[in-house]
Amino acid sequence: MRKAGVIKVTDPPDDRRNELMGKIYFWIVLALVVVSGLLFAPEKAGLAIHPMDQFQVKSYFSDHVGMFSITNVTLWLGLAVLAVFALLVLGTSRRAIVPGRAQSVAExxxxxxxxxxxDVAGKDAIKFFPYIMTLFMFIVMANFLGLIPMSFTTTSHIAVTAILAALVFFTVTIVGFVKNGVGFLGLFWVSSAPLPLRPILAIIELISYFVRPVSHSIRLAGNVMAGHxxxxxxxxxxxxxxxxxxxxIFAIxxxxxxxxxxxxxxxxxxTILTCVYLKDALHPSH
Amino acid sequence: MASNTHDTAHDAAHGAADAAHGGGSAMPQLDFSTFSNQIFWLAVTLVVIYLILSRVALPRIAAVLAERQGTITNDLAAAEDLKAKAVEAENAYNKALADARAEAQRIAAEARAEIQSELDEAIAKADAEIADKAAESEKAIAEIRAEAAVTARQVATETAAEIVNALGGSADAAAVEAAVADQLKG
Incomplete structure (x- = not known):
């Protein structure tokens, strides 16, 4: 009771002081921003905006970017591997029944x-779980690493996302034919539609099926690239x-x-689109 | 002249390289010369991540999750067990309490009955003693009364004889006695 009273008495000045400090900090930061703007924005800088420079692939040890050159792609892909390793292997190394922070995130x-x-692909898709988990962990780690200032974002490149999407596309197609044989083509034959419509729908379905890897890859690369x-x-x-x-700066x-x-x-x-496509491969009926 | 052409050629090559590398204006994403590099390292990355996940990380996390589930299930079972035991113990306690209460009542009833019988016995004994004493007293009173009656008769007889003698008559003992008995009867 008495403690509450004491707190009540001391609270408002604390609040006021915090508010005051907040204001002071705000003005200091603003002053710094303005001063730095004045000091480091000489007229010659002008509107020298090169938003795409950050996506350039650079070789570290030679001028030429060959297939096996060590490039910034190599570095940031490697860091993505390290990040996955750190979270899922080092983070779970204690195998605690009551998990810590890293283990909680991994779990x-x-x-x-x-x-x-x-839920999306079905129980018989569980054997593809490590594959899908690989895709998800890689993309999420690469995306987050790309948000570090001065970093290189591997998932902003269509070459990377196209390979990821192509992997999914070929996996799904092969699994579809292996599991269902010719029955996989039933995916394109909409048996619930009226018969005259079915060939037209089949063409549309076929086109949409082949557009999948394109949209799948461009969606990821486009979003990441545009944001950066x-x-x-x-x-x-x-x-x-x-x-x-x-x-x-506020906008940034x-x-x-x-x-x-x-x-x-x-x-x-x-990842969820991968699961949806996988469901189509495992259960092609509409 | 030669050096000039060389410079121009060099500049042209440099410009081409710049254009090939995106050069700031074009999209580096569409620079196909870097694709093989990216694809190669991406393949390595994916294979490494897949191996890490499928060999180490995923089995480990699955094991941890299963172990936790097992622990939780065991703990729940143990809790259920302990609860059953607690209920059992409570029942046993209640039963013991009821038993003890019944026993206490039985003992109390027994004690009461014993006391009652002792009391009855004592009362009967006292009654008997009182009756004895009353009978004895009555007997003593009767004796005293009889003695007194005899004595009174004797005194009356003697007194009558003396009175008769004093009056000058000679008292026949038998007549006096008969007269006294006659008077006493009346």
Whole structure:
């Protein structure tokens, strides 16, 4: 009772002090931003915005990017492997019954994808779980690593996402024919539609089937690339606007938050679409 | 002249390389010369991640999850067991309590009956003693009364004889006695 009274007495000045400190910090940061804008935004910088430079593949030990060259692609793919290893292997090394933070996240990821495969693709798709988990962990780690400033985002390249999508496409097609034989073609023959419509629908279904890997890959690369390019464009504005550079900096903060969301959502979308396609392969009937 | 052409050629080559590398304006994503590099390292990456996951990470996490499920199930079973035991113990306790209460009542009833019988006995004994004493007293009173009656008769007889003698008559003992008996009867 008495303690509560004491807190009541001391709270408002604390609040006021915090508010004051917040204001002071705000103005200090703003002043720093303005000063840095004035100091580091000479007129010659102008509107030198190169939003696509960040996507360039650079060889570290030679001028030429050959097939086996060590490039920034190699570095950031390797870091993605390390991140997956750190989370799923080092994070679970204690095998605790009551998990710690890293183990909790690893178990969440496991449960998330396992349930997705089970619910979307069906129980008989569980044997593809390590494959789908590989895709998800790689994409999500690559996306998040790409959000580190000055990093290289491997999933922003169509070459990478096209291979991922092609892997899914060929896996699904092969599994479909192996599991169902010619019956897999029933996927294109919509038996619930009226008979005259079926050939037309079959053509549409066939086209949509072959468009799948294209949309599958471009969706991921496009989203990641666009977000990063937007960040760079705003960064260019921040360099050019001098005194008012705090505006694009706030915009960058907002877009960055959105990008964090997109990084996860695109990995999720890629994975769940993989599960949907796999379901088609395992159960081709409409 | 030669050096000039060389420079131009070099510049042209450089420009081509720039264009090939995206050059800032074009999309580096469409620079096909880097595709083989990206695809090769991506293949390595995917194979490594797949091996890490399928050999180490996923079996381990599955084992941990199964173990946790097992532990939870065991703990629940143990809790169920303990609960059953607690109920059993409570029942046993209640039964013991009821038994003890019944025993206490039985003992109390026994004690009461014993006391009652002892009391009855004592009362009967006292009654008997009182009756004895009353009878004795009555006997003593009767004796006293009889003695008194005899004594009174004797005194009356003697007194009558003396009175008769004093009056000058000679008292016949038998007549006096008969007269006294006659008077006493009346």
């Amino acid at each position: 969440l990821a496991y449960g998330f994808i396992y349930k997705m495969v089970e 390019a937007v960040l760079k464009v705003f960064a260019g504005f921040a360099g050019a606007l001098g005194l008012f550079s705090f505006l694009p 903060t907002a877009v960055y938050a959105l990008e964090v969301l997109v990084a996860f959502i695109q990995a999720y979308v890629f």
